[in-house]
Amino acid sequence: MCTYRTEIIETKGSGKGTLAWTTVDEATVYFDHPVHAPFAHSINIDFRNTALTNGERIALELEPKSALKMAQTILQLLKDTPIEITELDNVIA
């Protein structure tokens, strides 16, 4: 099925595309059919520099269990790192 479910979030960071590093200030996150990954559905993330208009993105297609593991790992890392470094409180992993 096509879920069409799409979330767009602001990001602050950088990513490396096919040619070079670039600022990524937006991410599109969606659960839908992948283009390349051999699954019916995947969590797809497109990191983008919105100043670029050539369509360049840093794209990921993750099988849902991998996406969940990735999300949990990120949360755990943020939780375990001292607040003085992350400047985040109340991280729930």
Place this chain on the structure above:
Amino acid sequence: MPYDAILSETVTISGHNGDNLEAYLSRPLDATLRGGVVLIHHIPGYDRQTKEMARRFATEGYIALVPNLYHREAPGQSPDDAAATARNLGGVPDERLVGDVKGAADYIKNLSNSNQKVGVIGHCSGGRQTFLAACSLPLQAAVDCYGAFVVKSPPEGAPFTFTSLIHLTPQLSCPLLGLFGKEDSFPSPEEIEELDAELTRLGKEHEFHSYEGAGHAFFAADRPSYRPEAAVDGWGKIFTFFAKHLS
């Protein structure tokens, strides 16, 4: 031995608001008058798989034309990047889609071997857009392959501008063939039943087939959703339907 040749090429057509659009044209090369098929690409874009379908229609004797619906936002981008760009911008507006399909149909009719009959077909998002085009333009046949959001609107929070199309059903201009998977959720079997009932109530010529053991995208030969029995039977039904209405 009959002459057996097709030509496939990228052309420029005039789409909605007169915008120049890239399009993929595939057609038999003989002088026989032919029916035309506007092939609406799916959400993943103006891709290799859609162009393969266009060539298949040409080998079956139709003039096939695929407008690149993402050409405005993403000229020259690879199909997957263009699809991502279009998704990020909220998808293709319905009004623009209708204008682009009209432009494609007009282009076909202006070809010297057009018989002036044009059908439309689409899969997934293209299935919904097929229904939209067939309710908005004078066409001779339409094939909706598992188009979602014809009966129901997208889920809350989805950043898409489109809504359901069921209110347009009285304007359906041509016979409709619908091919669906019984294991699909978008559209669900209940939605198909509702659309079937509405078409029947309005006296609209239609023919629906829902395949056991098939879900969404059962025509997609290089995806895990591919179901050969449903796809082979479905292709047969498409060609029977177009032969009846576009000859």
